[in-house]
Amino acid sequence: MLFLYLTVLIGGIYLAFKLLAPEMRRSISTKAPKAPKAAAAVEPQQVVSGSQPGNRIEKMEFLLAEKNKNILLLQTELKLFHAQIRDFDKVKTLLEEEVHRLKEQNRMFRSELGLPAVQPKENSIA
Numbered sequence: 001m002l003f004l005y006l007t008v009l010i011g012g013i014y015l016a017f018k019l020l021a022p023e024m025r026r027s028i029s030t031k032a033p034k035a036p037k038a039a040a041a042v043e044p045q046q047v048v049s050g051s052q053p054g055n056r057i058e059k060m061e062f063l064l065a066e067k068n069k070n071i072l073l074l075q076t077e078l079k080l081f082h083a084q085i086r087d088f089d090k091v092k093t094l095l096e097e098e099v100h101r102l103k104e105q106n107r108m109f110r111s112e113l114g115l116p117a118v119q120p121k122e123n124s125i126a
Helices: 002-031 044-049 053-113
Strands: none
Touching: 002 053
């Protein structure tokens, strides 16, 4: 289950990076001074994207908010999972202590009755 959560988280990070990487490249490339273009030239980014930069930012913010909500949900589930593991370990420890106590009690009774400490196991092959 934890593997599934981590896979979803890594997938979300990968998707966010894929969506934001072109935007970061454009912002880096627009900061460098360029030679002035002809007035009639149309930027291919506007033609391909078909949306205004404001809409893209809103979409990115929406995706970021959604991913943050998913991360918070996964963190909550992870905390619950850790709590369950701690409870399981407590029960496991109690059971191991009880088994140890019963083994010691069995050895003590065997020594009082004069029986051997360990019974030989029967050969199941024969």
